[in-house]
Amino acid sequence: MTDVEIHCNEEKGKKFIKSIERKHFLFSFITSYTETSEIPGITVAGADPDFIKFTPPADAEFIHYGYCKSIDIIPMTPDGKPTPALLTRASLKTANIPQVVINAGCKISPKLPYLETSLPFGKNISTEPGLEQSSVTHAIDYGKIVGKTLASCTNCLVIGESIPGGTTTALAVMKGLGIDARVSSSMPKNPQSLKNEVVEKALRRSDSKEPYDVIANVGDPMIPFVAGMLSTASEITNVILAGGTQMAAVLALAKTTGYDENRVAIGTTSYITGDSNANLLEVIESISDIPVLSVNPQLADSKFDGLRAYSEGFVKEGAGAGGSMIASLLKTGANSKKLLNIIEDEYTRITT
């Protein structure tokens, strides 16, 4: 029917899709920050090291306005590949899917109305614990409140995120919880050895396997906040966790906070599910019996270099792009060829 592929639990995936096709969707976008992103070489989010902290608000502004307010340019890789927020915006706009921005520990607040959670940003886990214990509880509690409210207003809550350096904290959280994950990255040459080094160093600080301790030691504010959201939201409605590695870390914590396995799916791009350097599907299967949905945005067929690059290992996913594309296709019934045209129009608009 649609260009959405189902992995892991196929039967649950079919049922999940059936229950949300042509229904109401709501996109929530968690903007957050960890100083782990300031380790040189660890992330490509933001063209310039000084700009990293502007990436989450700039992504949020781009999705909403179609341009950024906190910075003059659109977040890009140093060689000009635009943020995946481009895919998110095009997908949500064409399907008329409303969006809510949530500030869960940014250094810079976005210049639009957003849900404030009063969470501090995360610290650099290579040198100190990422979060205070009280922030972990606060994040989960506030996530539960927000998840309940938003879920009460839709048939499918899509949760995306923007947190530079977030794959490293996600990797650390999973390793800390005993899950063997290899992570995807927005860089074609995934700086795996640097990430592993940071993760090992951070994990050496504590022996505790208690989930809240692990999050406090090596996590970021996004993970416990979204785990809290998932916990209450999945009791009420369907939830798409839009992302790869980072949403796997959320699921790993959510085993502790609780959630309804029958109303959750991971939604991502085929660049992630097909990434031979990562093992997302295995990781998800080891954590939870839920379906993983993927979409192939056909960017390899694009007439634009900047978009083809996504399919060549750049960017791949982020800013809830995969989940938004899936939501868009399922809401409108369009195919991914048509969505590609809309994405190309958006690309043309921002590059001319």
Next chain:
Amino acid sequence: MTDVEIHCNEEKGKKFIKSIERKHFLFSFITSYTETSEIPGITVAGADPDFIKFTPPADAEFIHYGYCKSIDIIPMTPDGKPTPALLTRASLKTANIPQVVINAGCKISPKLPYLETSLPFGKNISTEPGLEQSSVTHAIDYGKIVGKTLASCTNCLVIGESIPGGTTTALAVMKGLGIDARVSSSMPKNPQSLKNEVVEKALRRSDSKEPYDVIANVGDPMIPFVAGMLSTASEITNVILAGGTQMAAVLALAKTTGYDENRVAIGTTSYITGDSNANLLEVIESISDIPVLSVNPQLADSKFDGLRAYSEGFVKEGAGAGGSMIASLLKTGANSKKLLNIIEDEYTRITT
């Protein structure tokens, strides 16, 4: 059918009720502030002058948690009559209506997740302009964004507010726009002469009848923000403006920002529509051809002094109480006698 009475345009009122009965409701609660509330004797919101700025966040916290976090007590009049947020909470809870708190210029932020708008609080209009021109535009623009998002998620958006001193700024705005309004108040002896004095003094600063100038000179942040919300929300869904005088001021400004008259109703208590010292129905009719819905919460029949006092001229309305009760009755199909029992249970809970 229900215990909801229709005033002004009866036919539109019937149609409005029919289109939202048993449907999905979403309650939005605008917390705001004007230093006008610091003029001695002008408001009874907050038991103590130093506590006035805590009233809006405390109301929001009470509606959500059932207790306050920013202060140790529940907002009450000096002689112990509880905030109308009690009625709001009981009504929303029993009908399972989700709620979103919006901070539109508070001095103190509520201790729960809330939509942040980055608006400054209003100044004391007796001594200086209430808002900068840029804040008026900002409030309307952000109100439009929030209104669009929330309206996209419900069949009926209920908008309530908590802004101490807000009836005085509302009166000033209406007078400034050429509308002859007499205002209700949360005090039995409405300090009308003091309010009029403040209004006259504030209006003497400027001759402009241009709506944005009037708001900047004598308004507060809530009025332009809610006018912006109404403008976009009424294009998408039904809107109940939950309140009396202050929502009349919103409507007066909304003539400029634009809205769909066929999808808006005022929702308030019969204590307001029946208040012989005020003239709400005349005022609304002079501004717009929309229905006014009222509910009689039967508090005169309550077994508790503190609740009977509401019907004797104390409190009367506030914190979106009237609109919330109406939404609750229309969503559940309950009658106001049943709602009174629920309100009494809530009253018992907080007083024992």
